[in-house]
Amino acid sequence: MDFSGEIINWYMLHKRDLPWRQTSDPYIIWLSEIIMQQTRVEQGTPYFIRFAEKYPTVADFASAEEGEILKLWQGLGYYSRGRNMHHTAQIVMEEHGGYFPKDYNSLIKLKGIGEYTAAAISSFSSNEAKAVVDGNVFRLLSRYFGIDTPINSSAGKKLFTELANELIDKSNAGIYNQAAMEFGSLVCRPKNPDCFQCPLRPGCEAYKTGRINDLPIKIKNQRIRERYFNYIVVRNEKGILMNKRGANDIWENLYELPLFETHERREPQNLINQDDFRKAFGNKVLIKFVSPAVKHILSHQKLFATFIEIENYSEQFAIENGWFYVKIEDLESLAQPKLIFQFFENFLKLKD
Structure with a gap:
């Protein structure tokens, strides 16, 4: 069976009309x-x-x-992507004269561009014969060839990348790469793959051996870290008290409410009696409102957030902690984690 030919033929008949497929501009392809x-x-x-x-x-x-x-970027998650893109765009202006590179070797040197992305941009923009290997392609190759090497192991990544580069149609590299990814997304899906409509079914080892649901094999991810976020809501005629997150943690440079993180779930009344809280807000704080706990899932972290509105607080906190007031009407101008701006959407409606 002509694996590459079947994939391309299927793609030409069934591909989705996506806006970034209408161009060969490497910058627009990079954006997508x-x-x-x-x-x-x-x-x-x-x-x-x-x-x-x-x-x-x-x-x-x-x-x-x-x-x-x-x-x-707000609401899209993985905010480091946006920061890396900004840095990369500036490097392209400084080192490439404002022309976004099309070749793999130049692309791979740019921040935020790994092997997969460099192969995608170079093949889609200039037909360079570099195979794109994403989750869809891993799954397709693992099932079709019956490969049980874990796709997220070093050996697996090497094996599948070499195989993908052997299979690529060098004269139609860009089309083939898009076809393989599209086929994995629409036909060889993670769950309930459309085997009966699949043109590759006659040669598929996983189908022949009844292993469709067993492949690909993936090493279990690291243990999910649980974190408990206690956000403090201080609202008055000046606006709402806010904080800008620093580096070396999630949501770098995004805006949030003052945060007290604990190792376990804490009752709000116990929280306001602890020393660091009293140092920030004084010892006469009263609780005005407590939200239900909100669970927020990240790639390797599970956050449990509670929002606590307080009153009768000391005003010394802002100077010592770098917190500042933002007027309600100006909140929309600040980039915030999804957890925060969704709270504001609900909270401000509730309070107003």
């Missing part, structure tokens, strides 16, 4: 590839359209303020 990482097409497409309209060239992206980019 980074935005779509860890993101469903349905969720990511509106973000891609907004970014492409607001920043139609790499020069536009490079000259934007980081906060502006993070604000536009």
